[in-house]
Amino acid sequence: MQKIIYIYRIAVKLFSFAFFGLCSLGLALGLFPIMHVLAGFSEKKFKAIARRFNHWYFKVFVNVMKTIRCISVNVENKEQLSNIKSKVVIANHPSLLDVVILFSLIPNADCIVKGSLIENKFISLIVRNLYIPNTIPFDEQMERARQSMEEGNNLIIFPEGTRSRPGQPWEFKKGAARFALYSENDVVPIFFGGNEKIGLRKCDKLLQYHPTERYQYNLKVLPQISAAPYKGVPMTKSAIKLTEKMKMALEQELSNV
Template sequence: MIQKIRYVWHVIAKLFSFALFGSFSLLVAVFGFPIMHVFAGFSEKRFKTIARKLNHLFFIIYIKIISFIGCIRVSVENKEALANLRSKVVIANHPSILDVVILFSLVPNADCIVKGDLVKNKFVSLIIRNLYIPNNIPFDDQLELAKKSMEEGNNLIIFPEGTRSKPNEPWEFKKGAARFALYSKNDIVPVFFGGNEKIGIRKHDKILQYHPTERYQYNLKVLDPISVKEFEDVPMTKSAIVLTKKMKDILEAELPNK
């Protein structure tokens, strides 16, 4: 009986977390952005700097709230490596819908490649159009925008799988993350997401599902940077393949059964 009560509470906590995120995102976009534009003197560059800092603060607070209500636990090994990160490509495996939120709470000055379909989402469309790079524009444009963003000191968050992992299936890494790093000549910082199974927030899970016995546990490990210097004189086509395999091998080595 107690276990059933805990399960119901966890589902309610998850639904509340989703509602909180959507509501706050809408409020920021509708009311916060105009105020930020005024404080930035209508300078697009200053506006983005202010907005990224406030977004980072929001994600920190958001993670603290959903941790407090018993939805998740987060531990980070080598967390200090992310504190002053600048102009890096941050990659990670992607087991759940909360991964990007957690990374945004840890990585300052974060930019991101996001699904173009999210531009149609009324809760986050204004935020995405103002701050991040949608993946439904030409890839060459994505490369240029990402390079420019990292030249300004921002860090590009990207999941090489392109979408959440399918439970109990091998990871499939696309070459996009490698191409962003190679094109911009910025090193890669891999972050491994471990912990318990993310039932209810994985790909294709139902909204009322949750881990049957406990809250979501996120054990993150910030790994050593991957230098792109060795690929300077290698054609992009070949170097992207080799670098993608290297990223996948490094992250897969952290899996418990390896």
């Protein structure tokens, strides 16, 4: 029976990936042109409409995965995300689905994405139209992120820069702190806990899954970290200190698990 359940979970995982890819392609090709018309061909209005739509799309996708028992999601202090604006949202990054779950929780989300995703035919139109690729000069990334947060959007970024390696200590880059300091916006840390995400971790194989249970995502929204104390401090020094504070907040939660 356990083997049959494992095969089922692999099947629903593959279905989820296919569902997401095909729906993303169809929505981008079919609905983005309509959104441009509804926005009066205003780029700013189009992005606002598209981000709101993407939030509901990701929410539906997460609910589909929950319904077919691929994942479970529990969020502690979820109410703190309901009305956030102009924040830098950071999180540890254990799995491939982390950004999907964050987008389903945060309606006005922007993101720094891998430039290679522009080459992905299923989501390339979404990435090109809405988000900030990490292949453009960093100064341009910071300015685009600042402008986006001025419009009330929240910037989602993983300080590790990539998914965590199982069993390895976290290595936080200073980029997330620099975005917060440059825009003078506070940081909202979110801790991803739950069971081991076998099959969704870095370097895992596609046909892998947790051997005994579905993926469990237990998130906790932590207290905001203010950028104000670092105002006037040289960027190099303040980015190091803020990065240490962000890492400490998430590591402390990890130690409590």
